[in-house]
Each structure stands twice: as structure tokens, then as C-alpha cells.
Amino acid sequence: MPMSCCVYGCSSRSTRETDKRYFRVPKIAQRRGEKWKILTEKRRKKWILNLRLQSGGAESANARVCSDHFVRGCPSALDDEESEDWAPTVNLGYERKPRSESVLKREKRMKLKAEQHRCAEAILDMQQTAESPDLSLVTVENPELQLPAENPQPEDFSVNETFTYPGCAAAGCQTELTMDDIEKMEDVLRQNTAELVDLRSKALDTQFSQEAFEKNEDKTKFYTGLPNFLVLIQIFELCEPYITSGPMSLLSKFEQFILVLLRLRLNLPLKDLAFRFNISLSTASRVWHKVIDILHKRLEFLIEWPERHVLQATMPLSFRQAFGCKVAVIVDCFEVFIERPSNLLAQAQTWSNYKHHHTVKFLIGVAPQGYVTYISSAWGGRVSDKQITIESGLLKNLLPGDIVLADRGFNIGDNVGFYCASLQTPAFTKGRKQLSAYEVAETRKIANLRIHVERVIGLVRRKYHILQSRAMPIENMSTKPGETHALIDKIGVICCALSNLSESVVPLE
Numbered sequence: 001m002p003m004s005c006c007v008y009g010c011s012s013r014s015t016r017e018t019d020k021r022y023f024r025v026p027k028i029a030q031r032r033g034e035k036w037k038i039l040t041e042k043r044r045k046k047w048i049l050n051l052r053l054q055s056g057g058a059e060s061a062n063a064r065v066c067s068d069h070f071v072r073g074c075p076s077a078l079d080d081e082e083s084e085d086w087a088p089t090v091n092l093g094y095e096r097k098p099r100s101e102s103v104l105k106r107e108k109r110m111k112l113k114a115e116q117h118r119c120a121e122a123i124l125d126m127q128q129t130a131e132s133p134d135l136s137l138v139t140v141e142n143p144e145l146q147l148p149a150e151n152p153q154p155e156d157f158s159v160n161e162t163f164t165y166p167g168c169a170a171a172g173c174q175t176e177l178t179m180d181d182i183e184k185m186e187d188v189l190r191q192n193t194a195e196l197v198d199l200r201s202k203a204l205d206t207q208f209s210q211e212a213f214e215k216n217e218d219k220t221k222f223y224t225g226l227p228n229f230l231v232l233i234q235i236f237e238l239c240e241p242y243i244t245s246g247p248m249s250l251l252s253k254f255e256q257f258i259l260v261l262l263r264l265r266l267n268l269p270l271k272d273l274a275f276r277f278n279i280s281l282s283t284a285s286r287v288w289h290k291v292i293d294i295l296h297k298r299l300e301f302l303i304e305w306p307e308r309h310v311l312q313a314t315m316p317l318s319f320r321q322a323f324g325c326k327v328a329v330i331v332d333c334f335e336v337f338i339e340r341p342s343n344l345l346a347q348a349q350t351w352s353n354y355k356h357h358h359t360v361k362f363l364i365g366v367a368p369q370g371y372v373t374y375i376s377s378a379w380g381g382r383v384s385d386k387q388i389t390i391e392s393g394l395l396k397n398l399l400p401g402d403i404v405l406a407d408r409g410f411n412i413g414d415n416v417g418f419y420c421a422s423l424q425t426p427a428f429t430k431g432r433k434q435l436s437a438y439e440v441a442e443t444r445k446i447a448n449l450r451i452h453v454e455r456v457i458g459l460v461r462r463k464y465h466i467l468q469s470r471a472m473p474i475e476n477m478s479t480k481p482g483e484t485h486a487l488i489d490k491i492g493v494i495c496c497a498l499s500n501l502s503e504s505v506v507p508l509e
Contacts, residue, residue, distance in 0.1 A: 120185050315368055
């Protein structure tokens with residue numbers, strides 16, 4: 001396609017001057033990060049200003065500038081802003097008009113402000129290098145002015161006398177400022193410095209950088225649910241090698257990590273996270289799904305069924321007094337509300353008669369020490385506690401002689417007995433008016449210990465509000481091709497694993 005130079009008065013055409021090169025008016029880079037966007041926008045404005053083009057003309061796909069208008073025959077690199085060829089400067093077809101009187105006055109005022117600024121910086125440098133300025137080094141322009149040799153005072157100078165400070169002399173500037181003027185400037189400088197420090201501190205509090213969490217333990221607890229920054233950084237270092245972040249990434253590895261913890265902790269919508277981190281909704285979604293997979297793979301080892309000798313060596317006193325060292329696990333189920341599925345079969349499978357809502361159900365196993373040792377995959381809310389316990393595989397971890405504590409709804413005595421273990425649940429009246437004295441004592445003993453599993457469930461749900469969602473999206477229930485766990489399964493594992501890093505709710509003594 002034939003091209004012509006858009007510079008006024010230039011008649012170069014690609015069909016006639018074949019030895020010349022033609023360059024397009026720069027466009028603004030929208031997808032290469034904020035730094036490149038600002039730089040390309042600045043360069044585009046410079047081209048349009050030098051060429052005296054209208055923005056509409058510069059938008060034209062045929063707007064070109066030939067090589068005659070560059071010193072070296074072509075534009076310089078984008079990051080070489082100081083180059084004379086960063087924008088066309090040669091033979092631009094117009095002459096500069098003489099500057100008006102108002103422009104000259106404005107330049108004079110700007111020079112005066114710059115001079116005052118340099119003087120203030122020189123005074124600040126003198127204060128930093130010495131406790132008091134050495135005025136004996138002052139060079140006086142007025143030869144009739146006599147300065148005291150030692151300890152000069154402001155009143156020793158007259159208001160209209162001109163003098164030069166050593167710092168200003170080094171910078172090559174002179175001023176007619178009096179000592180009162182300089183003291184006022186120092187006060188303003190100190191006030192501005194204090195305001196700057198305060199603004200920097202406030203800005204740091206609103207950020208989600210590693211430095212912001214390192215200096216604020218309360219912020220770490222609130223936004224992550226972890227006990228302190230040391231635990232947070234250990235978890236981050238465990239996941240960091242698997243989190244990707246290139247030079248064009250909008251978020252650092254730590255910010256991606258924190259974004260996921262924020263959603264787990266506070267159940268924030270992705271749109272909210274996009275605003276908080278100044279990213280697009282699609283970027284927030286990609287980070288969420290990518291990092292949640294990494295957290296699941298790197299933290300699932302924190303949920304582990306302990307060896308028998310480990311359980312016995314650290315058995316809390318209350319369990320020792322009731323059942324010796326035989327209790328292996330306390331089991332219970334908890335449910336999470338989800339959106340109503342569109343599929344009729346899915347609606348029937350997820351409807352919970354207990355919660356009167358569509359839910360998914362997790363089976364959780366808690367050790368006597370108060371830590372989660374087992375978490376099942378999510379099941380439809382309609383499934384019974386017995387079925388999920390039998391089919392989840394929890395009972396395969398039992399050893400002969402183990403005791404399992406459960407609520408009345410877990411009618412799994414025969415299944416537990418298959419592994420030569422025993423089930424302890426509160427007694428039923430079974431048509432009787434009341435329990436015997438022995439049954440009341442045994443029921444009270446079991447209930448006092450079984451309550452710890454409900455306390456652990458409450459701790460997990462209080463720490464990570466995503467499990468308290470009133471309507472978790474239905475797409476979180478499906479399993480992606482090539483994966484064995486749905487997103488809701490990964491969320492359950494991560495929340496329980498992170499809760500295991502907090503202090504136990506069960507006293508050891």
C-alpha cells in the first residue's frame with residue numbers, strides 16, 4: 001500500500017522515494033503493563049506535539065513519518081527517552097514563534113521556585129551533616145557587612161543584606177532570603193516531611209505487600225487467619241516456587257498468594273478482589289483457580305492420620321481419664337450451603353432435610369489433641385452420615401483396639417467392629433422413659449469429649465468464612481477434566497490444613 005509522509009510541507013511518497021523508510025505514529029500499549037502504557041502515551045503525545053497533528057489524524061492507519069525527520073534516519077528505542085530521535089525533530093515544516101511576555105514571566109517564576117527549592121535542600125543537607133550550620137563559612141557579597149567570628153545570630157544580619165550559604169555556593173546559587181525566611185522554610189520543610197512519612201505509613205497499611213504484613217501482626221491475623229507473620233511466610237515459601245510471576249505480571253507472587261487467602265478468609269467476591277488489587281475480573285479469576293490448586297497440593301500433607309504411638313504419647317488428660325489412650329478419632333459431619341442446581345437429579349441429591357437447603361456435606365475426623373486428621377470429599381447434602389463414613393474410607397485407618405467417638409446419627413457400630421475397633425455414642429432411650437444412672441454417666445462422659453469435634457468445626461468455619469457461604473456457586477462442585485478433586489474439595493482441605501496451624505482448642509492438661 002502506498003505511504004506518504006504526514007509532516008507539513010514534506011512530499012515524500014513510498015512509490016517515488018523508495019530509498020526512504022516510513023514510520024507509523026506510535027500507539028499506546030494497553031496490554032504490556034502500567035509502565036509501558038505511561039511511556040508509550042508520553043511518546044505519542046511528544047510525536048503529535050512535534051508534528052502539530054490533530055489526535056484524529058494521528059489515529060489514521062496511513063499516518064507515517066519518513067526518515068528525513070530523524071537525525072539518525074529512524075526513531076530510537078522506546079526506553080531511550082533522552083535520545084534526540086525519541087520523536088521527529090528535523091525539518092518539521094514550521095518555525096518556532098517568539099515566546100510571549102507571559103511565557104517569559106512564567107519561566108522566571110519557575111526559576112525562582114527552583115532556586116528556593118535548591119536552597120532549602122542545601123539547608124537540609126547542612127542540618128544532616130552537623131548539629132548547627134557553620135556560618136563562619138558564609139561568603140558575603142556586601143564587603144561592608146561584618147559577620148561575627150563565632151556563634152552568629154540571626155539578628156546580626158540586616159533584612160536586605162545579601163549573603164550566600166556554603167551549601168548554596170556549592171550549588172552555584174545566590175539568594176536574598178533573610179534568616180527569618182529561611183527559618184520559615186525550614187518549618188515548612190519539617191512539616192512536609194512529617195506529612196510525607198505519615199502518608200507513606202497510611203499507604204502501606206492499605207497495601208497487600210509482604211512488607212505491609214510483616215510490620216502488622218493484627219493485619220496478618222485478620223486477613224489470613226494464621227497466628228502470626230512467621231507462619232504466613234513459611235506457608236508462602238512452601239508455595240512460592242510453584243507460583244508464576246513474570247516481568248509483565250500485574251501481581252507479585254506474594255500478592256497472588258494473599259489474594260487467595262483473602263477470599264478463603266473473608267469470602268470476598270472476585271469483583272471485590274479485582275478492585276482491591278487493581279486488576280481485571282478475569283485476572284482475579286485466573287489467579288484464584290491457579291493458586292488454589294497450588295495450595296491444595298502443597299498443604300494437604302498437614303492433614304495426616306497420626307501413628308498410634310504418637311496419639312498415645314500426647315493424649316490429653318481428659319481422654320486418659322475417660323478411655324485411657326484408646327481414642328483414635330472423633331467423627332462428625334458439617335454442611336455448606338450451595339446454589340440450587342438446575343438439574344433435577346442434582347437438586348434431589350443436594351437437598352438437606354436437616355438444613356432445609358441445598359448443601360454439600362463433609363465428613364471430618366478430629367484427633368483427641370484437637371487437630372483435623374481426616375477430611376472427606378464433598379457429598380450431596382441428602383447422603384446419610386453412615387453412608388459417607390462407610391464409603392469415604394475413614395474406617396480403613398482404624399487399628400484393633402481403637403475407639404471412635406461419634407454422635408447418635410452414626411449408626412456404624414458393625415462397620416467399626418469389622419476393624420476390631422469399638423464405637424462410643426451417647427445412649428438412646430429406645431422407647432424408655434429415661435436412661436439408667438450408668439447410661440447417664442456414660443453419655444455425659446462421651447458428650448464432654450465429643451464436643452471437641454464441634455469446637456474444631458466451629459473454629460474452621462469462623463476462620464475461613466467461605467465455608468459459611470449462603471450460596472456457594474454450583475460450578476465449584478464439578479471436577480475438571482483430568483483432575484480428581486472438585487474446587488469445593490480443595491477448599492475444604494486447605495481450610496482444615498491452615499486451621500491445624502493455629503493453637504488447639506483442646507487443653508492437654
